[in-house]
Amino acid sequence: MLTSTLNKLYDYLNNESKDRVCKGITDEACNHVASNFFTILFTHTFTKLGDTLSNPKTVLTWLMNYVNAPVFLISLIVPIRESGALIPQVAISNYVKKKPIRKYIWVVGSIIQGVAIAAIGLVSLHFDKKVAGWLIIVCLIIFSLARSLASVSSKDIKGKTIPKTRRGRLGGYTSSFSGILVLIAGLYITYTSKTTENIQFYTNLIFFAASMWIIASVIYASVKEFPTPIENEAGEQNSIADNLKLLKDDKHLRDFVIARSLLLCSALSAPFYVTVAQNSVKDTSYLLGLLIISNGLASIVSSPYWGKLADKSSKNTMAYAVTIASLCGLILFLIITFAGDFKTQLWLYPIAFFVLGVAHSGVRQGRKTYIIDMASGNERTNYVSVSNTIIGLILLVTGGLSAVLSLVSVESVILALSIIGLLGAVKSYRLPNVEKTTGDTN
Template sequence: MLEKLYKFLNNEKEKRTCKDITEDACKHVPKNYFIILLSNVFTKLGDTLSNPKTVLTWLMSYVNAPVFLISLIVPIRESGSMVPQIFIASYINKHSTRKWFWVIGAIIQFLAIASIGIIVLNFKNETAGYLIILAVIIFSLARSLSSLTSKDIIGKTIPKTRRGRLKGYTVSVSGVLVLAAGLLIMYKSKSNATIDFYSYLIFFAALTWLISAIIYSRIKEFPNDVDEDSKDKSNFISKLKLLKTDTNFRNFVIARSLLLCSALTAPYYVILAQKYVGKESYLLGLFIIAKGVASIISSPFWGKLADKSSKNVMAIAVLIASVLGIMIFIIISYFETIRTINWIYPLSFFILGIAHGGVRLGRKTYIVDMAKGNQRTDYVSVSNTIIGLILLVTGGLSALVSLLSIEIVILILSIFGLIGAYRSYLLPNVEK
């Protein structure tokens, strides 16, 4: 049954495609495909229900945390999951099987998110804000372990030209569950959803990582070559030499650093909605529904396109996010009547969700297809660490500027996104 479903989803009519994986791994592709899909569906659901751009932003505002702390949660979560990767890559390279690193990371993420539910039930104001930031830091460090190993495992178990579709189907299926969660929040808003409801939502989000860890442990992973020379290449400076010696990789990192607008602008859309429309809980439901519908509609399209040209997916997606950001700046700055319309913000978040989904799927597919073997772990660790450091700087500056003007932050990030679209388009096509 899995074999037939796999062939149907990937449009395989004859012999199974096993490009860029071993013969042993080829025999278990359908099983591993659906294990990864199901496991990632749960983590995607958990990500949405505890998303710093929507739910955590909303929660921190609900408990009256300072705006500058709210502005920091996205860069801290994203950079915290990236910066440590260059330091742990060498240790991971010494192990021939790596799925257990992912499982351990998922369990720690479960504990970190559950702690946020406890915090919002017991603390308010700055205290709650700082404690949530601490939990997000722990979550991010665990996420770095899972993020680094997940791309390596996909590269070992799923053939090239099938990886983009796997990511697309994953996001699409999780989008259905996210849509249901958004509808539930809207329903509860009629009875004035309390902080208890939101904390239970966080507890449920935490549980998804525990379920995902159990599922992921069932992957059939075959040992790969161990990097015996990792001690000689383990220091930070030597790994950074990849940026000097590998032109294609360097250009990818530059392009990716300019794609951050789709991630960094998202919480500001939520803050603008709270500022000009209000803090009614139905709005949070609309934001989550918008994200879910965006995933359902766009992910299969992005996935199929990424298997043909992932660099074009990056370029098109960030272009959409950038144009949207410029339009929002114009509306907020010059059209006072329009900026108080409540549906403007969920609609914008829906479009941003489509764009950000394309950016994420495109860049993940690109780096997996660009590298081979242990090179993949080095590529991922170096690029994520560099992007994490850039996120810390740009996120900190954005948090400061947001104290003066939120719409200015969106405009600046969107302009960088336009440059990123051009740089992405110039990258070589690695799928051929």
């Protein structure tokens, strides 16, 4: 009964009326597409909600301010959380490729992430100032390493269990469903923060976020995954060096990594939007909730569209989305610089954050679908790990440069990142299509 219901719902969501589309996966995996689709959807919905409620750009920044952590430690949380999850992936991929069944790697990574986030809540309750700041940094490092495990394995599992032309839609529905939960959370935070905003309030958010990864790990364990062929030991020798050499030998991968590097503007811009808002608006008590609401609405409104577009052309999705992010940044820069009256308006920043959220959702859907559709099997694992490791290093460099540029003005960072984004749009548009065109129109 449940299987029949899931099959009907899957066919409805993906407009399948006849034979099921199973491009890029085995016949054995094709029999379990519907159940795997919803298992992954619910799992990633929970982890996305956890990500939002422990976001370093908003919630963790507020939390560290409450414990009076040093400003220089607060500036480290975004680069550590993002880069720490990306840089180790070439090394981690060697471990992943030795495992025929890889879902349990994701499960372990998810559990460790949940424990690390819960530890941040405990640290915030019992420590303050520099001690709290450093302990939170340590927890974030552990979180990021666990995130590496989950990232490398999840894209490979998604590629093994979900067919081409359906992977983008899965990402879109996931972002949309999680956006609904994020919207509810944002409304709650907005409603309660005016009267109950204190350290207990924020740590409760953190503990709730931690539980999302634990719940997700239980659900993900039920994914129907079939064994991947294992490379022999000779093929593993010097694999880190060989994987990195892919950038030199594989022009397609190299062009994708360059394009993805330029797309970082949509992620790096967000904390500077928040900083401008905090510096410009007098009463910021509602600000955190409003920004979370904006982010949730952006996912609900845009993610299904981006997901379907990514299944048709993921490289165009990247190009269109980063163009929106760049134009948003340019307009905000002009308003901040030349329209002083608008600069102090509270409503300006949730709207700007909404537009940026729409754009960033498209960038994420496009690049994730593109890298999954570029290859299959262990080659996909190599591509994901190499690109993520390089992006992690670039993120550290660009994050550092942005921090230096912010000493001049926050507005100048937004302008610079917007210009970089336009270059990313051009580079993304010039990438080759990786979605195979067939007679299927679903």
